[in-house]
Every structure is written in C-alpha cells, then in structure tokens.
Amino acid sequence: MTNGGVYMVFARGSGEHLNDLRAHEFYKDVRSVLNRPPRLVNTNWVEVGNEDGDVPVDMNIEPWNYGGAPPQPNDSGEYPAVGWADWGVLTGMDGYYNSVWKGVDELTAHLNDRANRCPKESIVVGGYSQGAEVVGYAMMSISDYTRSHIGYVALYGDPRATACSSGEGVSVPWRRGSASCALGSLKTRNPYTPSALNNRTGSWCDKWDGVCTGKAGYIPPSPASSHGSAYQDLWIADSANEIANRSLDKLNQLNPNSTPFSLPSYTITPPDTSPGSPAAPPPPPTITHVKRTLAPDGTTHEVYASTKSSVTEAWWHPGGDGVHTDEIIHISQDNIVGFDKVNEPDGTTQSLYTAVPDGVWETWWRPGDGVHHNKIVTGLSGVRQVIADPQQESAGYTHRLYVLAQDGPYEVWWRDGGDGVHVSHLDSINGPVTMTKSKGPDGTEQLYVATPTWVYELWWHPGENSVHTGTIINITQGDIRSLSKGENLPDGGQLLYTGTSTTAWQSYWLNSAPSHGTIATGQANAMQIKKTTYNGVHELYLATSDHVQEYWWNGSSSGGGELIRISQNNITSFDKSNDGAAQQVYTASGDLVYETWWAAGISPSSSVLFKVDR
Incomplete structure (x- = not known):
C-alpha cells in the first residue's frame, strides 16, 4: 500500500x-x-x-x-x-x-x-x-x-x-x-x-x-x-x-477526491468524580515557598515554587515564547517543608534541595543528562528548612547545606568523589522556626536561627572547628516568623531584620551589642520579610496574607508603597529580584505565582506567571 x-x-x-x-x-x-x-x-x-x-x-x-x-x-x-x-x-x-x-x-x-x-x-x-x-x-x-x-x-x-x-x-x-x-x-x-x-x-x-x-x-x-x-x-x-x-x-x-468513509459514533466514558474514588481531584494545591533564580546560562529566568507534594520550575527567556513549567520532584508522602536551589560551578548543572521532616532530597540535572534524585540526608526529626551554601575551598568545591531541625541547625557537606556526606549538629536550639545564612564583613560564617522569642547568632571562622553562639534580639511577643540579613555596611556595621506577625524589627551592631528599632509596625498577619539593596537604596519587603509592601530609605529620604494585593487573602510566600533597570516581586497565592514588576517612573504591574499542578 x-x-x-x-x-x-x-x-x-x-x-x-x-x-x-x-x-x-x-x-x-x-x-x-x-x-x-x-x-x-x-x-x-x-x-x-x-x-x-x-x-x-x-x-x-x-x-x-x-x-x-x-x-x-x-x-x-x-x-x-x-x-x-x-x-x-x-x-x-x-x-x-x-x-x-x-x-x-x-x-x-x-x-x-x-x-x-x-x-x-x-x-x-x-x-x-x-x-x-x-x-x-x-x-x-x-x-x-x-x-x-x-x-x-x-x-x-x-x-x-x-x-x-x-x-x-x-x-x-x-x-x-x-x-x-x-x-x-x-x-x-x-x-x-x-x-x-x-x-x-x-x-x-x-x-x-x-x-x-x-x-x-x-x-x-x-x-x-x-x-x-x-x-x-x-x-x-x-x-x-x-x-x-x-x-x-x-x-x-x-483524500478529498475519494468517497468519504462513514464515521463510527462514539461516546466518552465520564471519569469517576465521587469523593471515594482513588483518583478524585485533590483540593487545589497551596504553594508554600517560592524562589527566583537565573539558569547557569545567565539569561534564562527561573522561578521555583513548592507545595507539600512537589517543586515546580517555571522558566522563560525574555522576549521568548512564554513561560514553560516542569515538575522537578514529586514526594508522594505530601510532606515537603522547604527547598533551596543553586547552580553548580561547571556552568551547566543545577541542583535542588528539598526538605522533608526527616531529611533532604538532592535533585540535579543538566542538559542531555536527565533529572536525578537521591535522598542525601536522613535520620533527622522535625526538619523545617534547608539552605544551600556551596563553597569553593582550598580542598576543592564543597557542597554545603544548612538544615534546620526540631533540635537546632545542622551543617551537611560533601565533595564530589569524596568520602561521603558529613552531617554535624551545630547547636541545640529547641523549637526553631526559621534561619538565614550570611557572611560577616571579615568573612566570618554566620547562621541566624530564630525561635518564637529569640534570634541567635552562630558564627565561626572558615577552617575552625568551634562554633560560637550569641543572641541578637529577644521579642517577648513570641511570634517571630522570618529573618533576613542585610548587606554588610561600608563601615563594617551589620543589619538583621526580624519579622513578627505585626512588626519588622531592625537590629544594628558594630563592635558593640545590637541596638534595635522598627521599620514597619501595626501589620496584620505579617508572615515574611526580605531585605535588599538596589542602586544604593535600602529596601525592605513585607508580606501579609493579602498584600506585599515595599519600604525604602536612603539617607534622610524614605518612602514605600503596596506592590500587590490579593483579595483571596491567601499569600504564603514571596521573593524579590532585580533585572537591570526593572525590579520584580514573585508572590505565591494558593496554586498561583504572580509576577509584579516596576521600574523608575513605571508603577508596579502584576499578572499571573504560572500555576502549579499539585
């Protein structure tokens, strides 16, 4: 034929x-x-x-x-x-x-x-x-x-x-x-x-x-x-x-010139939508964390969003053919509590670290090599968060994670081709809620860990075996929810921002005990803050359940405004980025991620960037 x-x-x-x-x-x-x-x-x-x-x-x-x-x-x-x-x-x-x-x-x-x-x-x-x-x-x-x-x-x-x-x-x-x-x-x-x-x-x-x-x-x-x-x-x-x-x-x-064939009739069997069906639609997923990055090529924009069951990647090229989404990892136990994502120094490999209550999954991929998963940390209890902080050290490139569990922070490190994954308990801090990682002006490694009432600083010098612990701020209100470390100041001063449900606190220190003040007060259900600097201007972003707010200051000048408002009152997370003259905020709301962008002389504009499947 x-x-x-x-x-x-x-x-x-x-x-x-x-x-x-x-x-x-x-x-x-x-x-x-x-x-x-x-x-x-x-x-x-x-x-x-x-x-x-x-x-x-x-x-x-x-x-x-x-x-x-x-x-x-x-x-x-x-x-x-x-x-x-x-x-x-x-x-x-x-x-x-x-x-x-x-x-x-x-x-x-x-x-x-x-x-x-x-x-x-x-x-x-x-x-x-x-x-x-x-x-x-x-x-x-x-x-x-x-x-x-x-x-x-x-x-x-x-x-x-x-x-x-x-x-x-x-x-x-x-x-x-x-x-x-x-x-x-x-x-x-x-x-x-x-x-x-x-x-x-x-x-x-x-x-x-x-x-x-x-x-x-x-x-x-x-x-x-x-x-x-x-x-x-x-x-x-x-x-x-x-x-x-x-x-x-x-x-x-x-074959338009041939006698057409008759078409058999058919019906489509409807799916079983009963609540007892093993494949009934689940409730719409809720995004819990969102992070904006760039791919190793430096031009592909990426946003990662996690729910309890999966981490989804959205990527696009400016001026390209739109936003593409891929599910990077699915955890059938529905127990994802956080993630972090980094690009590796070979210029092609990307790594995602997904935290679950007893440890961390590593997912890595590069062009032409598929997606690989491996659970690299096990045996912990009550994991809340993971931060990826790889380092180029004298002994070679070192993969490094900080994992926050119910009994405090752990450091995890390994080298490709080395002797395995090393896990050490940095300090016993019971009931922590969040942490953030930074470096001091002199290169000191710093990890800030918050409980509902205290923020602790853990610090050590590279190559040093001992970890020192101190306190930064005590908030008797007892509902600390987020931390963000500001950039080190030119004079060596340091800034830490602590968010509660109502207030964003600023702590400053230089060769003395920290002093404290407030940037935002009177908030309702504030859940996350993030400190950035853009063209020399200090910026603090604060999210409540229904809006994301910007506060900025530069010397004696200051201002701010609302960037996005979500009427469903279901904001859970956001991230902030800059692309040249433009600034963006990525806001998680239910199963959606919104992009809000603005520039000098251009007011903020928001639209749905993508939706997660599960």
Missing part, C-alpha cells in the same frame, strides 16, 4: 515483547471498528522496535500462545522497552530513560519518513506505559507536516499523564478513563501534547492505576494496582470507536 488507508503504530510497555497483551488488543479492537461493514479500510500495522519488519510477527497469534520464545526486536539500535530490572532505579533511572529516548528517536524518524512517503495515509499512534511516554515525546518531535497527518494519538497508563481539573472549569480535552485526576508518577509533561493534537489525543487512565494517577499506593507491584490489567480488559476496547472515528475523519480530509 502506497497511499491511502490507516497506518497503525504501537509502542509497548516496560518488559513487553512484540504483539504483547496491550499491542494485540489495540490491533484487534481498532481494526475491527475500522472495518465494520460496510466499511473496508486498508490498514497497515507496525510496532516501535520493529518498523523495519525484520522480526516476523503474526498478529493472529494470541500473546499467551507464544510459549518461551515471544518475538523481540533484534537490533540493539531499536526501542528495547526495558523491564523494571533494567530501569536503573539506583542510578537516576538511566536505563529507563535511555530506552525511552531511543524509542522517541526511532518513532520520530519513522513517522516523518512515513508521512513523506505516504501523504494520503491517516496515522494512528498508540502507546502503553513506557510506550505512552515514548509516543508523547515523539509527538513533540515530529515535523509539523507529519503532525498534520496524525489521525489519533491513544495513550494508556501514561507515567507522564497530565489530566486533572480542580473544578475551576479547566478543560482537559485528552482526559479519558475513570481517573478524574491523573498526574503521572514520573511527573507531568508540559505541554502534554502539541496544541495541534489536543483534540486528536486521548489519554486513558484507570482510577486504580498509580502509574498514571501518581497515587503511590496503586503503583505495581501493589496488588491494588490495575496497571497490568485495566487497559487490555477495558479501556482499549472503550477507546476503539473514538480512534476509528477521528482517524477516518483525518483520512477523509487527506
């Missing part, structure tokens, strides 16, 4: 052979509908890993009748669909992702070639599990011309599923199956599908399948998981009429 007809391509799941259960069911069910009398449609079939057809596969043989020698790809360059044992779960899933990207490259090249050689064919692409991830990324990689020949994309049990509506009227046109909220176990893919294929894509996710819902209790080998049965037993058959309808519609479009 040269032109016309429907060309069917399928990508199998992890550890599956050619013509395995899902591929066989897909082949049988979709062809049955395509050729339901009086229709007779030319169809061709191929599987990723055997596009060259050099492995004979008789699709009339039931998968369970192969015995001990089922058909497998015979070329090392073909998609292997590696099984769990070869995923490399202890090495960043490198085996799995090598398999996925081999499949993506193979499928992309094959589809581009096929569309060019057979311009009147409607192409149907299906994928299950690992194969669904292969297909999803291949749809991003094929040419626009090839995309215009796609009749339908059918995904089953996709570990990158991105289909969840929290009841806000958000349309997810590809959502199929019984799961009303599917946020894949291997993070979501954004965009999930090219916009041109939004209405020609279906992603079937069963409510008991943790691979696509992201629910840890329903991921194989859990006996409660339906991942290994639901699709060949139910959802592939459920999808066949829709696949046939859309693929024949595309075939008619590509």
